[in-house]
Amino acid sequence: xxxxxxxxxxxxxxxxxxxxxxxxxxxxxxxxxxxxxxxxxxxxxxxxxxxxxxxxxxxxxxxxxxxxxxxxxxxxxxxxxxxxxxxxxxxxxxxxxxxxxxxxxxxxxxxxxxxxxxxxxxxxxxxxxxxxxxxxxxxxxxxxxxxxxxxxxxxxxxxxxxxxxxxxxxxxxxxxxxxxxxxxxxxxxxxxxxxxxxxxxxxxxxxxxxxxxxxxxxxxxxxxxxxxxxxxxxxxxxxxxxxxxxxxxxxxxxxxxxxxxxxxxxxxxxxxxxxxxxxxxxxxxxxxxxxxxxxxxxxxxxxxxxxxxxxxxxxxxxxxxxxxxxxxxxxxxxxxx
Amino acid sequence: xxxxxxxxxxxxxxxxxxxxxxxxxxxxxxxxxxxxxxxxxxxxxxxxxxxxxxxxxxxxxxxxxxxxxxxxxxxxxxxxxxxxxxxxxxxxxxxxxxxxxxxxxxxxxxxxxxxxxxxxxxxxxxxxxxxxxxxxxxxxxxxxxxxxxxxxxxxxxxxxxxxxxxxxxxxxxxxxxxxxxxxxxxxxxxxxxxxxxxxxxxxxxxxxxxxxxxxxxxxxxxxxxxxxxxxxxxxxxxxxxxxxxxxxxxxxxxxxxxxxxxxxxxxxxxxxxxxxxxxxxxxxxxxxxxxxxxxxxxxxxxxxxxxxxxxxxxxxxxxxxxxxxxxxxxxxxxxxxxxxxxxxxxxxxxxxxxx
Numbered sequence: 001x002x003x004x005x006x007x008x009x010x011x012x013x014x015x016x017x018x019x020x021x022x023x024x025x026x027x028x029x030x031x032x033x034x035x036x037x038x039x040x041x042x043x044x045x046x047x048x049x050x051x052x053x054x055x056x057x058x059x060x061x062x063x064x065x066x067x068x069x070x071x072x073x074x075x076x077x078x079x080x081x082x083x084x085x086x087x088x089x090x091x092x093x094x095x096x097x098x099x100x101x102x103x104x105x106x107x108x109x110x111x112x113x114x115x116x117x118x119x120x121x122x123x124x125x126x127x128x129x130x131x132x133x134x135x136x137x138x139x140x141x142x143x144x145x146x147x148x149x150x151x152x153x154x155x156x157x158x159x160x161x162x163x164x165x166x167x168x169x170x171x172x173x174x175x176x177x178x179x180x181x182x183x184x185x186x187x188x189x190x191x192x193x194x195x196x197x198x199x200x201x202x203x204x205x206x207x208x209x210x211x212x213x214x215x216x217x218x219x220x221x222x223x224x225x226x227x228x229x230x231x232x233x234x235x236x237x238x239x240x241x242x243x244x245x246x247x248x249x250x251x252x253x254x255x256x257x258x259x260x261x262x263x264x265x266x267x268x269x270x271x272x273x274x275x276x277x278x279x280x281x282x283x284x285x286x287x288x289x290x291x292x293x294x295x296x297x298x299x300x301x302x303x304x305x306x307x308x309x310x311x312x313x314x315x316x317x318x319x320x321x322x323x324x325x326x327x328x329x330x331x332x333x334x335x336x337x
Numbered sequence: 338x339x340x341x342x343x344x345x346x347x348x349x350x351x352x353x354x355x356x357x358x359x360x361x362x363x364x365x366x367x368x369x370x371x372x373x374x375x376x377x378x379x380x381x382x383x384x385x386x387x388x389x390x391x392x393x394x395x396x397x398x399x400x401x402x403x404x405x406x407x408x409x410x411x412x413x414x415x416x417x418x419x420x421x422x423x424x425x426x427x428x429x430x431x432x433x434x435x436x437x438x439x440x441x442x443x444x445x446x447x448x449x450x451x452x453x454x455x456x457x458x459x460x461x462x463x464x465x466x467x468x469x470x471x472x473x474x475x476x477x478x479x480x481x482x483x484x485x486x487x488x489x490x491x492x493x494x495x496x497x498x499x500x501x502x503x504x505x506x507x508x509x510x511x512x513x514x515x516x517x518x519x520x521x522x523x524x525x526x527x528x529x530x531x532x533x534x535x536x537x538x539x540x541x542x543x544x545x546x547x548x549x550x551x552x553x554x555x556x557x558x559x560x561x562x563x564x565x566x567x568x569x570x571x572x573x574x575x576x577x578x579x580x581x582x583x584x585x586x587x588x589x590x591x592x593x594x595x596x597x598x599x600x601x602x603x604x605x606x607x608x609x610x611x612x613x614x615x616x617x618x619x620x621x622x623x624x625x626x627x628x629x630x631x632x633x634x635x636x637x638x639x640x641x642x643x644x645x646x647x648x649x650x651x652x653x654x655x656x657x658x659x660x661x662x663x664x665x666x667x668x669x670x671x672x673x674x675x676x677x678x679x680x681x682x683x684x685x686x687x688x689x690x691x692x
Binding site for chain 2: 085133136137146147149150151153154155157158161162164165168169182301306307310313314316317318320321324325
C-alpha cells in the first residue's frame with residue numbers, strides 16, 4: 001500500500017507543477033515573478049499579463065475541468081461496465097453530446113444555455129444507443145463485452161457523420177463549430193465553462209458519495225447487496241452522473257477523447273481498484289494529462305496551434321491499440337470466436 | 338456448346354464445353370444488377386439543378402448538339418461522377434470481398450481495417466516531401482501505405498488467428514490514430530493543396546473528370562482479369578486454411594498475392610475519391626443476400642452491387658440534399674452504420690443457430 005500513498009501524495013505537487021508549466025511556459029524567466037503579482041490585483045497592465053490572465057488561465061481551468069471529469073467518469077464506467085475499454089469517448093457519449101449540441105444550434109438556433117441541455121440529452125442518448133445496439137447485435141456468449149465497445153465505435157461514427165453533415169449544410173455557421181467539433185480547449189470557451197461547471201461539480205460530488213458502495217459492487221452484486229447496498233440504484237446513479245458530467249465537458253469545449261480511457265489504466269496499477277482512492281488519483285491524473293496535451297497542442301508545432309482533441313486522439317488511439325492487443329489478443333485470454 | 342444441367346447441390350446450372358459451369362440464379366442476378374446499374378445511371382443523369390436528362394444524352398449521341406448548360410451538366414459533371422462512382426464502388430467492394438475470404442472474417446473491409454486511411458496518410462506524406470509528385474508515384478504511395486497498415490494489423494493481431502470482432506476493433510483503433518495524424522499533416526501542406534485535400538479526405542466525387550476515368554479504366558480491366566484468376570481460390574479459402582491446403586491451394590503463396598490485389602484495389606479507389614468506409618463489407622453481404630454465390634460469381638456480384646451502391650448514394654445526395662455538398666464518404670457512413678449493425682445481428686443469430 002506504499003505505492004498508493006506515494007501516488008496520492010505526489011499527485012498534488014505534480015498537478016501544481018504542470019499547472020505552473022501550463023501557465024508560464026513561453027514567458028521569459030525574468031518576467032515570471034512580476035506575472036505572479038498580476039494574480040493579486042487581477043488586472044492586466046501589460047500584454048504579457050493580459051495573455052496570462054485572459055488566455056492562459058481560462059485554458060488551464062478548462063483543461064482541468066475536462067481532464068478531471070473525463071478521467072473520473074472513465075474510472076466509474078470501467079468499473080461498472082467491467083470493460084477496460086469503456087470510457088465516455090468509446091461508448092458514444094461524446095459523439096452523442098456533440099451531435100445534439102450542433103443539431104440544436106444549427107437547426108433550432110438555441111442559445112448557449114440550451115445548448116448545454118442539448119449536450120446532456122445527447123450524452124444520454126449516445127450512451128443508451130450504444131447499449132441498445134450492443135444488446136441488439138451482440139453475441140450471446142460475450143463475456144468480455146467486445147460488442148459493447150464495437151457498438152460504441154459504430155454509434156460514434158454514425159453520430160460524428162451526422163454532425164459533419166449538419167455542419168456542411170450550414171456553411172455560414174460552420175466555422176463557429178469547426179474547431180469545437182474536434183475538441184478544442186480555447187480561452188474563448190470560458191463563458192461556457194462559467195455556465196456549466198456546476199454540472200461537473202455535481203457529478204464529482206455524486207462520485208464521492210457513491211465511491212464506497214461502488215467499490216462494494218466491484219466485489220460482486222450479491223456481496224454488495226448483502227452489505228446493504230441498493231445495487232441497481234447506485235449503479236444507475238453513478239452511470240447517470242458519469243454520462244451527464246462528460247456531456248457537460250463536451251458542452252464546454254467539444255469532444256476531447258480518450259482521456260477517460262487512458263487515465264484509469266495509468267492510475268490502477270498504483271492505486272488499485274478501491275474507488276475511494278482511485279477517484280482522487282484519477283481526478284489529478286486526468287487534469288495533468290489534459291494540461292500536458294494542451295501544452296503540446298499549443299507549443300509543439302509553433303506557430304500553429306493544434307486542437308487539443310487531435311493530440312488526445314493521437315495519444316489515446318495508440319493506448320487503445322495496446323489495450324486491445326493485451327486484453328483481447330494475448331494468448332491467455334483470447335476471445336472464443 | 339452450352340448445355341443446361343443440374344449441379345451436385347440441385348441448383349440449375351449452365352455448362353460450357355470447357356467444363357466451366359455457372360449457376361443460372363447467379364447469372365440472372367448478375368444480369369439484373371447490370372440492368373439496375375444502367376437504369377440507375379439513366380435516372381441519375383436527370384437529377385440535379387440543371388434540367389436535363391437521359392433523353393437529352395441519347396439525342397446528343399445521335400447527333401443533336403446540346404445547349405451549353407445542358408452539355409456542361411451532362412458531360413462535365415454528371416457522367417464522370419456516375420462512371421467514376423461505379424468503378425470506385427466496384428473496386429472497394431471487390432477489395433472487401435477478397436479480404437473477407439482470406440481473413441475468413443465477414444466483417445473485413447478496407448476502410449474499417451484502416452487500409453484506406455493508411456493509403457491517405459502515405460499520399461499526404463508524399464505530397465509534403467514532393468508537392469509536384471507525378472500521379473503514378475501517388476498511386477504507388479497509396480499502395481505502399483495500404484500494405485504498411487495491412488502488415489501492422491497482421492503483426493498486431495497475430496497472423497493466423499485473425500477472426501472475430503477484435504480485428505475490427507484493432508482496425509478502428511489504427512484508423513483513429515492515422516486520421517488524427519493526417520489532420521496534423523494537413524498543417525504542413527501548401528495552402529492550395531490542403532484545401533483540395535480536405536474535400537478528398539471526406540471521400541467525394543466532386544473532382545471526378547475524364548482524365549481520372551481514363552486513369553482508372555486500366556485498373557478496372559485488370560480487376561476483371563484478377564477475378565478470373567483468383568476467383569476459384571476464393572472458394573477454397575472460404576473453407577478455411579487447412580481445407581484450402583488440402584484442396585491443393587498454395588496458401589503460403591496465393592494469400593499474400595490476393596492481399597496485395599485487395600490493397601491495390603482499395604488504394605486506387607482512395608487515390609481517386611478518398612476513403613469509403615463500410616462499402617467493402619456492405620456490398621458483398623447485400624450481394625450474398627440477394628443471390629448466394631461462391632468464387633468468381635461472388636466477386637462479380639459484389640463488385641456490381643458496390644458500383645450500384647455508390648451510384649445510388651451519389652444520386653440520393655444530389656436529389657435530396659439540393660445544393661448541399663454532402664461528400665460520398667459521409668453519406669455512405671450514414672447508410673452503412675445501420676446496415677452494418679444489422680449484419681452483426683444476423684451473424685450473431687447464425688452463430689446461435691449453429692450452436
